Amino acid sequence: MDDRAAHPSTEPTTPPTTQSATPPAADVTPDGATREPAPDATSGATREPGQGEPATPDQARPLGPWAPLAPDGPERNRLALSVRSLVKVFGSKVAVNGIGLDVPAGSFYGLVGPNGAGKTTTLSMATGLLRPTEGSVLVRGLGVWADPLAAKRTLGVLPDGVRLFDRLTGEQLVTYAGLLRGMDRATVAERVADLMTALDLTADAGTPVVDYSAGMTKKISLAAAMIHAPAVLVLDEPFESVDPVSAANIRQILHSYVDSGGTVIVSSHVMDLVQRMCDHVAVIAAGNVLAAGTVEEVRAGQSLEDRFVAMVGGRTSGEGLSWLHI
Numbered sequence: 001m002d003d004r005a006a007h008p009s010t011e012p013t014t015p016p017t018t019q020s021a022t023p024p025a026a027d028v029t030p031d032g033a034t035r036e037p038a039p040d041a042t043s044g045a046t047r048e049p050g051q052g053e054p055a056t057p058d059q060a061r062p063l064g065p066w067a068p069l070a071p072d073g074p075e076r077n078r079l080a081l082s083v084r085s086l087v088k089v090f091g092s093k094v095a096v097n098g099i100g101l102d103v104p105a106g107s108f109y110g111l112v113g114p115n116g117a118g119k120t121t122t123l124s125m126a127t128g129l130l131r132p133t134e135g136s137v138l139v140r141g142l143g144v145w146a147d148p149l150a151a152k153r154t155l156g157v158l159p160d161g162v163r164l165f166d167r168l169t170g171e172q173l174v175t176y177a178g179l180l181r182g183m184d185r186a187t188v189a190e191r192v193a194d195l196m197t198a199l200d201l202t203a204d205a206g207t208p209v210v211d212y213s214a215g216m217t218k219k220i221s222l223a224a225a226m227i228h229a230p231a232v233l234v235l236d237e238p239f240e241s242v243d244p245v246s247a248a249n250i251r252q253i254l255h256s257y258v259d260s261g262g263t264v265i266v267s268s269h270v271m272d273l274v275q276r277m278c279d280h281v282a283v284i285a286a287g288n289v290l291a292a293g294t295v296e297e298v299r300a301g302q303s304l305e306d307r308f309v310a311m312v313g314g315r316t317s318g319e320g321l322s323w324l325h326i
Ligand SMILES: Nc1ncnc2c1ncn2[C@@H]1O[C@H](COP(=O)(O)OP(=O)(O)OP(=O)(O)O)[C@@H](O)[C@H]1O
Pocket: 090, 093, 094, 095, 113, 114, 115, 116, 117, 118, 119, 120, 121, 122
């Protein structure tokens, strides 16, 4: 079944993304607020502890203390994420080469690209985990690097390859993430129980995360990213190592979240999954956006996988490995 058909996006179609010549964002330090951000238990990044009133989980209306963005407002207010001329250089390596992306609010947005394309680097800069060499990022109109505390309040992030406080149990880790977000203990306890059930982790709630399998670790990280019901979820490879039943449950949770007005940005290598699950997609290769828009626009009548291979190239015949043939 086509997941998207069952869960249509709440946002009108937008034209394919174009690069922009917007000048780089100022290299601004946190905005002079009197409170220092607390270390983040789940990602090692800094996050702001104070939050608005926690909301009651309710799939019929927005989950968090954020209002849906007005579909008829100015363009920057209709975008959950807006990336302009983003560059990241590591020594002599240009990992991200002037990327521009517009993610409509209320969309389920896929980011695809070959290994080393720059997806993780882009998402890390978009969520304030990695400082860009150049460029600007707005989350719901708030500058991630100009106004990091305000921008990060609206984000839930599942980073790739970032250490967790894995001596905590799964339950403790997610509880800690909720408390860092300034939520009250009763609400945190309620949501932790809900998340453990939804992600099939209840039986392992008391197990240290260091003893979790790769898939369980992915799921507990996802729970920590969702506990405060953020407006925008940025998930780097959320389905990697996750079993098919858990993956279906997670997809259902994410679709309900999008239906309620939330935005999901997800990176994945599984084209079929992205085609079925997402309503928008961007193809990245060698630090550049090759195509971006609705899934229908980007795949242009082909399967997303065929379109991806045609755009990205790099297929080899496997010749030269004759020694492997038995
Ligand atoms: N800290 C770093 N120092 C040096 N080079 C880096 C660093 N992080 C990433 N790179 C390089 O930047 C490029 C993009 O890496 P990135 O992890 O963003 O790719 P990706 O698209 O997420 O890849 P994959 O699909 O394999 O996860 C790669 O060539 C990588 O080697």
